[in-house]
Amino acid sequence: MELNERQTKIIEIVKNNEPITGEKIASTLGFSRATLRPDLSLLTLSELLIAKPKVGYFYNAHRVDPFIIKAIKEKKVEDVMSVPVIVSSNTSIQDTIIKMFLEDVGSVYVTENHSLIGLVSRKDLLKAVMGKMNIEEMPVSMAMTRVPNVVYVLSNDSVEYATKKLLAHEVDSLPVIDNSDGKGSEGLKVTGKFSKTLISRLFLNVIENEI
Amino acid sequence: MELNERQTKIIEIVKNNEPITGEKIASTLGFSRATLRPDLSLLTLSELLIAKPKVGYFYNAHRVDPFIIKAIKEKKVEDVMSVPVIVSSNTSIQDTIIKMFLEDVGSVYVTENHSLIGLVSRKDLLKAVMGKMNIEEMPVSMAMTRVPNVVYVLSNDSVEYATKKLLAHEVDSLPVIDNSDGKGSEGLKVTGKFSKTLISRLFLNVIENEI
Numbered sequence: 525m526e527l528n529e530r531q532t533k534i535i536e537i538v539k540n541n542e543p544i545t546g547e548k549i550a551s552t553l554g555f556s557r558a559t560l561r562p563d564l565s566l567l568t569l570s571e572l573l574i575a576k577p578k579v580g581y582f583y584n585a586h587r588v589d590p591f592i593i594k595a596i597k598e599k600k601v602e603d604v605m606s607v608p609v610i611v612s613s614n615t616s617i618q619d620t621i622i623k624m625f626l627e628d629v630g631s632v633y634v635t636e637n638h639s640l641i642g643l644v645s646r647k648d649l650l651k652a653v654m655g656k657m658n659i660e661e662m663p664v665s666m667a668m669t670r671v672p673n674v675v676y677v678l679s680n681d682s683v684e685y686a687t688k689k690l691l692a693h694e695v696d697s698l699p700v701i702d703n704s705d706g707k708g709s710e711g712l713k714v715t716g717k718f719s720k721t722l723i724s725r726l727f728l729n730v731i732e733n734e735i
Numbered sequence: 736m737e738l739n740e741r742q743t744k745i746i747e748i749v750k751n752n753e754p755i756t757g758e759k760i761a762s763t764l765g766f767s768r769a770t771l772r773p774d775l776s777l778l779t780l781s782e783l784l785i786a787k788p789k790v791g792y793f794y795n796a797h798r799v800d801p802f803i804i805k806a807i808k809e810k811k812v813e814d815v816m817s818v819p820v821i822v823s824s825n826t827s828i829q830d831t832i833i834k835m836f837l838e839d840v841g842s843v844y845v846t847e848n849h850s851l852i853g854l855v856s857r858k859d860l861l862k863a864v865m866g867k868m869n870i871e872e873m874p875v876s877m878a879m880t881r882v883p884n885v886v887y888v889l890s891n892d893s894v895e896y897a898t899k900k901l902l903a904h905e906v907d908s909l910p911v912i913d914n915s916d917g918k919g920s921e922g923l924k925v926t927g928k929f930s931k932t933l934i935s936r937l938f939l940n941v942i943e944n945e946i
Contacts, residue, residue: 569780596942621865625858630841630907646841646857653864654832687939691932696841696907720931721902727938728898731807 531563535583538573543580596730601686602679604726605700605716608633613641617659617667621649633699634668639711640676640699642668677718678703683726686718696720742774746794749784754791807941812897813890815937816911816927819844824852828870828878832860844910845879850922851887851910853879888929889914894937897929907931 527535530553537549546564550557564581567573574582609627611620613636624632624646634642644664652667653659676699677686690698700716738746741764748760757775761768775792778784785793820838822831824847835843835857845853855875863878864870887910888897901909911927 566780569777570782593942621861625862628905630857646861647836650832650857650861650864651836653861684939684942687935687942691935691939696931720907720935723938724898724902724931724934727934727941728895728902730938730941731804731895 528563530560531567534560534563534567535572538581539583542582543576545580549581592730596726597682597684599683599726600679601677601681601683601700601718602702602716604683604722605679605718606722608699608714608717610635610714611664612636613665614663617649617652617657617662617664620644620664620667621653621659624649630696632664633714633717634664635714637711638713640671640674640701640714641665642670643674643699644668645696671712674699676701676712679715680704683723687723690718690720690723739774741771742778745771745774745778746783749792750794753793754787756791760792803941807937808893808895810894810937811890812888812892812894812911812929813913813927815894815933816890816929817933819910819925819928821846821925822875823847824876825874828860828863828868828873828875831855831875831878832864832870835860841907843875844925844928845875846925848922849924851882851885851912851925852876853881854885854910855879856907882923885910887912887923890926891915894934898934901929901931901934 533553534549537552538544541548546557546560549564550560553560564573564575568575568581571584574584576582609623609629609631610633611623613634615623615634620632624630631643631645633640634644642665644667648667648669652662657666675689675693675695677689679700679702681689686698690696697717697719699712699714700718701712702715744764745760748763749755752759757768757771760775761771764771775784775786779786779792782795785795787793820834820840820842821844822834824845826834826845831843835841842854842856844851845855853876855878859878859880863873868877886900886904886906888900890911890913892900897909901907908928908930910923910925911929912923913926
């Protein structure tokens with residue numbers, strides 16, 4: 525919504541003097557109350573100002589840009605995803621754990637010929653170690669959750685859809701698969717990671733009205 | 736914002752027929768275009784309808800309740816927190832790992848005389864196991880992060896503040912401490928858990944406009 529100069533001035537006055545009556549705003553600007561009526565009703569209707577009877581006008585600091593949610597809804601996974609940590613399927617469980625500590629991530633994606641074949645989380649690795657697996661010799665593929673049981677999203681899925689999927693499956697992150705070439709034959713090409721950390725950052729952006 | 740019956744009808748018509756011209760809305764309702772002018776300008780100013788010149792009116796499905804962000808900002812940690820999993824400090828590391836698997840959580844809070852003394856995550860436990868600790872004998876207090884190095888929030892902190900704290904410290908969850916009695920002498924009484932999962936759910940609520 526575009527405001528004219530007078531409307532912008534009114535907002536400034538209210539911001540600095542709230543609560544302030546219509547009469548007071550008018551006298552500050554040197555206009556009559558009647559002249560300002562259309563401006564004040566526009567600013568109230570658009571919820572930039574809040575009018576309290578017998579008190580005056582307040583500035584609505586919590587007014588949300590009405591398009592902020594639209595902007596978020598239009599965001600694709602590829603717009604927000606982070607860089608995934610990947611190991612090849614013949615990496616030992618021990619080396620995978622070390623890599624996880626070095627990179628400080630909670631899950632690692634396992635590939636074979638650049639295609640996603642599985643996912644291993646701290647929980648899977650803890651289970652492997654507790655189950656007395658020979659972690660120095662055994663490959664990570666013995667401890668991982670294997671495709672097709674891995675839940676993933678596509679790079680052009682919406683952030684909203686990915687968030688729902690992540691919550692529904694109760695996982696901390698989802699591998700992002702690039703399907704831009706439209707070919708399924710070459711397997712699942714991992715290009716990113718969609719996580720609760722990303723969502724938490726987006727949440728903060730939304731409530732601070734900064735997209 | 737309260738709509739009258741005619742305004743509600745206009746919204747219904749636009750929803751079902753968008754884009755639709757002012758003339759068409761007027762003829763559907765059996766009013767003149769001039770009669771509807773104030774309603775249409777109110778609905779456009781409040782951004783419930785979007786007017787496109789030479790095309791007509793659209794319903795703004797992405798319009799956000801301007802108070803939704805205010806509602807979220809006013810939420811306290813205690814309004815959204817979940818139930819924490821707690822072990823006492825003399826529990827063995829092995830029993831703690833088992834408890835973590837049974838409850839399917841990523842971190843467990845450690846208490847002594849009902850006061851928080853530490854926090855242990857899957858990462859800490861994996862480290863303990865890899866470090867060849869005697870996990871059957873050793874108490875969890877040997878593997879945990881100890882207070883005062885544990886980052887926590889108070890039950891009456893805002894959700895916004897807690898989200899910032901969680902992201903700043905790069906942790907998955909924060910213990911929630913009840914400070915309602917105002918006494919520090921009895922230690923930190925854990926009453927909840929604030930996690931990225933909770934934030935992700937709030938995020939979904941906000942973008943679906945359902946608080």
